[in-house]
Amino acid sequence: MNSALAVSRRAVAWLPVALLAFTGCGGRGGCTNEYCGTVVFAASGEPTSLLPAVSTMAVERDVFDQIFMKLAEIGPDGGTFGDSSFTPELAHRWEWTDPLTLTFHLDPRARWQDGPSVTAADVAFTFDAYRDTLVGSQDRTALDHIASVAATDSETVVFKFRDRYPEMFYDATYHMRILPAHLLRNVPRATWQTAPFGRAPVGAGPYRLASWTPGQSIELAADSTYFLGRPHLRRLIWRIAGNLNNAVTMVLSGEADAVEVLVTPVNIAKAKADTALTLYSYAGSTYNFVRFNMRANGDRSKPHPVFADPQLRRALVLGADRPQMVEAVFSGHAKIPPGPMPQLWSWLWKSKLTPASFDTLEAARLLRGRHPSFHLAVPSSSPTRVQYAQLLQEQYRRLGVAVVIDQVDNATLQQLLESGKFDATLESIQTDPTPSSSVAALWGRTGPTNWGRYANDRFDALVRTASAALTRDAAQTAWESAFDALAQDPPCIILYALDNIAAVNRRVADVRIQPDSWWGLVRTWRIPPNQLIERDRAGR
Amino acid sequence: MRAWLLRRIAAGLAIVFVTVSMAFFAIHLAPGRPFLPPDERPLNPEVVARLRHSFGLDQPLGVQYVRYFGALARGEMGESFSKRRPVAQLIAGAVPNTLLLTSAALVIDFTLGILIGLFQAARARRRSDVALANVTLFFYSLPTFWLALVLQLVCGLWLGWFPTAGTTDPALHASLSLLGRLGDRLHHLALPALTLGLVGAGGTARFQRAALLEALGHDYVRTARAKGLAEPAVLVRHAWRDALLPVISLAGVALPFLLTGAVLIETVFSWPGLGKLATDAISARDYPLVLGTTLLATCAVVLGSLIADLLTAAADPRVRLTA
Numbered sequence: 136m137n138s139a140l141a142v143s144r145r146a147v148a149w150l151p152v153a154l155l156a157f158t159g160c161g162g163r164g165g166c167t168n169e170y171c172g173t174v175v176f177a178a179s180g181e182p183t184s185l186l187p188a189v190s191t192m193a194v195e196r197d198v199f200d201q202i203f204m205k206l207a208e209i210g211p212d213g214g215t216f217g218d219s220s221f222t223p224e225l226a227h228r229w230e231w232t233d234p235l236t237l238t239f240h241l242d243p244r245a246r247w248q249d250g251p252s253v254t255a256a257d258v259a260f261t262f263d264a265y266r267d268t269l270v271g272s273q274d275r276t277a278l279d280h281i282a283s284v285a286a287t288d289s290e291t292v293v294f295k296f297r298d299r300y301p302e303m304f305y306d307a308t309y310h311m312r313i314l315p316a317h318l319l320r321n322v323p324r325a326t327w328q329t330a331p332f333g334r335a336p337v338g339a340g341p342y343r344l345a346s347w348t349p350g351q352s353i354e355l356a357a358d359s360t361y362f363l364g365r366p367h368l369r370r371l372i373w374r375i376a377g378n379l380n381n382a383v384t385m386v387l388s389g390e391a392d393a394v395e396v397l398v399t400p401v402n403i404a405k406a407k408a409d410t411a412l413t414l415y416s417y418a419g420s421t422y423n424f425v426r427f428n429m430r431a432n433g434d435r436s437k438p439h440p441v442f443a444d445p446q447l448r449r450a451l452v453l454g455a456d457r458p459q460m461v462e463a464v465f466s467g468h469a470k471i472p473p474g475p476m477p478q479l480w481s482w483l484w485k486s487k488l489t490p491a492s493f494d495t496l497e498a499a500r501l502l503r504g505r506h507p508s509f510h511l512a513v514p515s516s517s518p519t520r521v522q523y524a525q526l527l528q529e530q531y532r533r534l535g536v537a538v539v540i541d542q543v544d545n546a547t548l549q550q551l552l553e554s555g556k557f558d559a560t561l562e563s564i565q566t567d568p569t570p571s572s573s574v575a576a577l578w579g580r581t582g583p584t585n586w587g588r589y590a591n592d593r594f595d596a597l598v599r600t601a602s603a604a605l606t607r608d609a610a611q612t613a614w615e616s617a618f619d620a621l622a623q624d625p626p627c628i629i630l631y632a633l634d635n636i637a638a639v640n641r642r643v644a645d646v647r648i649q650p651d652s653w654w655g656l657v658r659t660w661r662i663p664p665n666q667l668i669e670r671d672r673a674g675r
Numbered sequence: 676m677r678a679w680l681l682r683r684i685a686a687g688l689a690i691v692f693v694t695v696s697m698a699f700f701a702i703h704l705a706p707g708r709p710f711l712p713p714d715e716r717p718l719n720p721e722v723v724a725r726l727r728h729s730f731g732l733d734q735p736l737g738v739q740y741v742r743y744f745g746a747l748a749r750g751e752m753g754e755s756f757s758k759r760r761p762v763a764q765l766i767a768g769a770v771p772n773t774l775l776l777t778s779a780a781l782v783i784d785f786t787l788g789i790l791i792g793l794f795q796a797a798r799a800r801r802r803s804d805v806a807l808a809n810v811t812l813f814f815y816s817l818p819t820f821w822l823a824l825v826l827q828l829v830c831g832l833w834l835g836w837f838p839t840a841g842t843t844d845p846a847l848h849a850s851l852s853l854l855g856r857l858g859d860r861l862h863h864l865a866l867p868a869l870t871l872g873l874v875g876a877g878g879t880a881r882f883q884r885a886a887l888l889e890a891l892g893h894d895y896v897r898t899a900r901a902k903g904l905a906e907p908a909v910l911v912r913h914a915w916r917d918a919l920l921p922v923i924s925l926a927g928v929a930l931p932f933l934l935t936g937a938v939l940i941e942t943v944f945s946w947p948g949l950g951k952l953a954t955d956a957i958s959a960r961d962y963p964l965v966l967g968t969t970l971l972a973t974c975a976v977v978l979g980s981l982i983a984d985l986l987t988a989a990a991d992p993r994v995r996l997t998a
Contacts, residue, residue, distance in 0.1 A: 191718060349765065352841075374945075
C-alpha cells in the first residue's frame with residue numbers, strides 16, 4: 136500500500152515536468168515590438184530549388200521572391216505596357232537612351248546578403264545565365280527580344296533590344312531575379328539544376344534563408360538592414376502540407392497563418408466561418424478548358440474524326456451549360472471567361488467579348504443528327520475537374536454525344552498530351568501577367584504547348600498584331616479580334632477562371648496580395664504588438 | 676545454423692535484385708513521364724529535353740538499367756528528379772521520421788493488443804470479454820485513413836488538443852528547451868501514432884486472445900493448475916509464453932512496416948516519412964527515388980522475415996535452424 140502511494144506521488148511529481156514538456160515552455164525569446172511578427176504559410180508543395188534561373192514552381196517563386204529581387208516590379212495596377220506602372224527595386228531609376236536601348240541605374244545601397252554590393256556585372260551575368268541553354272531556364276525564350284546586356288560601370292547596365300514592342304520593359308524586368316555573380320560564376324552551368332546554391336541561396340532581398348528542413352518547413356529571417364526598409368515581419372515560415380486539404384486544415388487549426396488559395400466552396404465556407412481568419416479575394420492567373428485534338432488520337436498524320444469539323448466543335452461549345460456548372464461546382468466562386476484568359480488580365484475582361492451562351496437548339500442544328508463519341512482525359516488528382524467532366528458527360532448525353540471519361544494521373548495526362556494520344560483533355564493553365572506570351576504558346580500554330588495541333592492562320596496573324604500594339608487600347612481591340620476568331624473556330628471550350636481567395640489570420644495587418652506572386656509584398660505586412668502570440672515572441 | 680544463415684542471405688540478395696529489377700522496368704514502362712509541369716504552368720519542351728539529357732533519360736532503357744545497377748554497386752542511389760537531391764540523402768532524412776512513427780505505433784499496438792488479449796482470455800465469454808471483442812473488432816475493421824481524419828478533426832481541429840500536421844512546430848521548436856523539444860515532438864506524434872496503434876491493437880488483441888485460449892486448453896496448463904499455481908501465474912508464466920509465438924510471428928511481419936511506413940497516415944498528417952516519399956516519387960515518376968524506396972522496403976521485408984525466424988527459434992526450443 137505504502138509503495139503504491141510512493142509510486143503515485145512520484146508520478147504526480149513528474150506531472151509538471153511532463154506538462155512543461157507538452158506545453159512547450161522553454162527558452163522563450165522576448166521580442167515584443169513592431170518588428171516581431173512571424174507568419175507561417177501553409178504550402179501545398181515543396182520547392183525543389185531556390186535558384187530562380189532553374190525554378191519552375193509557384194511555391195519556389197513565393198519563397199525566392201523574398202530572397203532575390205528584380206530590377207523593377209509590376210505595380211499595383213498590373214500594367215505591363217511601357218514602364219509607367221513599374222516600381223523600382225534593385226534599379227532606383229532608368230531611362231531610354233533610344234527606342235531600343237534601356238539603361239538601368241542600380242541602387243547603390245543594394246547589398247548581397249553575404250556583404251558585397253549588387254553591381255551591374257551581376258545583372259549582365261544573370262542575363263547570360265538565363266539565356267544559357269545549359270542552365271535550362273524556363274524563362275530563356277521570354278528574353279529572345281533582348282540582344283545584349285552590358286555593364287558600363289558598377290552601377291549602370293544597358294539593355295539592347297532587337298526590336299521595338301510595348302512590353303520591352305516588362306521583358307527586361309519581369310523574368311529575371313538578379314543573381315550573385317561572385318557566388319555562381321564558378322558553378323558549372325550544366326549542374327545548376329542540382330546546385331547546392333539552390334538549397335542555400337544568397338540574394339539581395341528583404342529575407343535570407345535561415346533553415347530548410349526537407350519535407351517539413353522553410354524558414355526565412357528578415358534582413359534588418361534591407362536597403363528599401365526593414366521588413367515588419369521578423370520570420371516567414373513555409374510549412375509543407377503536401378496537399379491543399381492539409382494546408383487549409385493547418386490554417387483552420389491555427390498551426391499556420393495563411394494559405395494563398397482556398398479553391399473549393401467547402402474550404403471557402405469553412406474559412407468564412409472561422410472568426411480568426413480574414414479572406415482576401417484577388418485576380419487568379421489560371422483558367423480551365425477542354426482541349427480538342429485536331430489530329431487523330433495517336434496518329435498526327437490524319438485529321439481527328441470528330442474534332443476536325445469546326446461546326447461540331449462549335450456545337451460542343453454551345454451544348455455546355457457553363458453557368459450551371461460554375462454554380463454547381465464552385466457556388467459562384469469562379470467566372471466564365473469571354474476567351475482564353477485568367478481573371479488576372481482584367482483589362483481584357485472589360486472588353487465587349489462575351490462567352491458563347493448555352494444554346495442546345497443551335498448545338499443540335501450544328502450536329503445535324505450526328506452522334507459522335509470521344510474520350511475525355513481528366514486528372515484524377517483534381518476533384519473539381521472530375522466533377523466538371525461528369526457534368527459535361529451528362530449534358531452531352533442529352534445531345535446524343537457520348538463522352539467516355541478517362542481519369543488519369545498528372546504524369547500520364549502530360550504524356551498523352553505530348554504524344555498526341557488523346558481526343559480531348561480537361562486542363563488548367565497558369566499564365567503570365569500578359570497574354571502576349573501564353574496565348575501564342577498554347578493556341579498558336581507553332582506554340583510549344585499547342586498539343587492539340589490547332590492551326591488558324593487568321594488567329595495567329597491577329598495575335599501578332601495584338602502583341603505588337605503600342606497602347607493598351609489598341610492591344611485590347613486586337614486581342615478582341617483574335618479571340619473572336621478563336622470563338623468562330625474553337626480549339627477548346629473555355630470553362631472557368633477561379634476567384635482566388637486567400638485566408639490570412641486576423642492578427643496580420645496591412646495584407647496585400649500580388650496576383651502574379653502571391654506573397655510578393657509580404658515585406659509590407661505587419662503584426663501589431665498587441666496581436667503577438669507565442670510564435671512571434673519566440674526566437675532562435 | 677551458419678549454413679542456414681548463409682543460404683537465407685543469398686536468397687535474400689537474389690530477392691532484392693529481382694524485385695528492384697522488376698520495379699526498374701515497371702516504373703520505366705508505366706504510362707506517364709517524369710518532369711511534370713509544376714502547378715498548372717506548362718514546362719517548356721526545351722527545358723524538359725534538357726532535364727531528360729542531364730538525368731540520362733535519353734539513353735536506351737538497357738543502358739539506363741546497367742548504369743543504375745553499376746551505380747548501386749558503388750553505393751550510389753542516384754539523384755532524385757523531383758527533389759533535386761541525392762536519393763540516399765532523402766531516404767536518410769525520411770527514415771528517422773518513419774521509424775519514430777511506426778515504432779511508437781507498434782509499441783501502442785502490441786502493448787495495448789497483448790494486454791487486452793490477456794484480459795479477454797482471462798475473462799473468456801464473460802460480458803467484459805464480449806464488449807472488448809466488439810470494440811477490438813470495431814477498431815480492427817476501421818480504415819486507418821478514416822480514423823486519422825476523424826482524430827484530426829475532433830482532437831486537432833475541434834478540441835485543439837493536438838497538432839494536425841508535421842513532426843514539430845517549426846515556429847517554436849528551435850526556441851524550446853530540450854525537454855520542450857521532446858514534448859513538442861511527442862505532441863505531434865500523438866495523433867498519427869495513436870491512429871496506427873489503435874487499428875493495429877484491435878487485430879493484435881484478437882490474435883492474442885485466440886492464441887491464449889488455445890494454450891489454456893493444453894495439458895501442461897492443466898498440470899500447472901493441478902500443482903496449485905495461482906491463476907495469474909498459470910496465465911502469464913505458462914500459457915502466455917506458448918501464446919506469444921504467433922504474436923512474435925506477427926511482430927516479424929510487422930518489422931518491414933517499420934521502414935515502409937504508413938503511406939496514408941503520413942499523407943493525412945503531412946508526416947515526412949518514407950511512405951510519403953515513395954508515393955510522391957511514384958506520382959512524379961521519380962525513377963531513382965521509386966527504386967531507392969523499393970530497395971529499402973525489399974531489404975526490410977527480407978531482414979524482417981529473417982529476424983522473425985531467429986526469434987521463433989529462440990522462443991521455441993523445438994525449432995532447429997538447418998540448411
